[in-house]
Amino acid sequence: MGRPRFWDPDGSRFGGIPTFPWRMAPDGYLTRRQLRAHGLRPGGQQVAAQILWASRRSKGGVRAAYLYRADLAKPVRPMTPGRAAALAKANLARRTCPQCHRDAGYVLPTRYGTCLPCADSIQIAA
Secondary structure, three states, rough: OOOOOEEEEEOOOOOOOOOOOOOOOOOOEEEEEEEOOOEEEEEOOOEEEEEEEOOOOOHHHHEEEEEEEHHEEEEEOOOHHHHHHHHHHHHHHHHOOOOOOOOOOOOOOOOOOOOOOHHHHHHHHH
C-alpha cells in the first residue's frame, strides 16, 4: 500500500513544516482545542507540525489542523475579576437589541441585527 498521502515528518513537501495524516500525529503534539482541554495554551510558541486531510468542504480539497508541542505549552491564565466584568459587558452588548434596547436573553442573530420581535415587526411593516 505505501505511505499515506500526507506523510511528511521532515517537512520537505508541505511548506517546511512536519506534516502528518489524520489521526497519525506523534505523541506530544496537540491542537489548540486539545491544549485547552488540558488547561494549557500555546504560550507564544510557533506551530510545530500540522495535520492535513482531504475534504470536500474546503475549496482546495485539503484541510489543516495546526499542532503545538505540549511540553512548551503554558497554563491558561486564570480569570480575573476585571476580565470577568469585561466579558460580561461584551456578552450583554451581544444580547441587547439596538431598536428596543432590551436584553433579549440570547445572542442577537447577525442576519437581522435586532431581536426576533423587532425583526418580525420590521418584516411586517415592509
